[in-house]
Amino acid sequence: MSQKAKKEEAPAPEPKTEAPKPQKAEKPKAEKKKKEEKRTFTLYEIEGEKAVRLRPTCERCGPGYFMADHHDRFTCGHCGFTRYKRT
Numbered sequence: 001m002s003q004k005a006k007k008e009e010a011p012a013p014e015p016k017t018e019a020p021k022p023q024k025a026e027k028p029k030a031e032k033k034k035k036e037e038k039r040t041f042t043l044y045e046i047e048g049e050k051a052v053r054l055r056p057t058c059e060r061c062g063p064g065y066f067m068a069d070h071h072d073r074f075t076c077g078h079c080g081f082t083r084y085k086r087t
């Protein structure tokens with residue numbers, strides 16, 4: 001009787017190398033920048049008791065439609081009317 005003890009080398013259990021899952025790093029909430037809104041009153045300037053319009057109004061659209069002030073012209077964003085400034 002020869003007992004061959006089979007040495008079964010059990011594979012060493014792999015060391016658990018559970019890398020810690022990278023936790024979702026919470027992004028620090030960026031501070032909300034205050035939006036600088038163009039308000040209607042930027043188009044007016046109070047002079048005494050009068051409100052003076054700083055922009056011309058569109059000739060086509062009538063009063064109430066201000067024209068954008070460019071360095072050499074005024075344009076209406078509503079109808080596209082352009083009026084060049086006289087120098």
Ligand SMILES: [Zn+2]
Pocket residue numbers: 058059060061062065076077078079080081
């Ligand atoms: Zn217009």
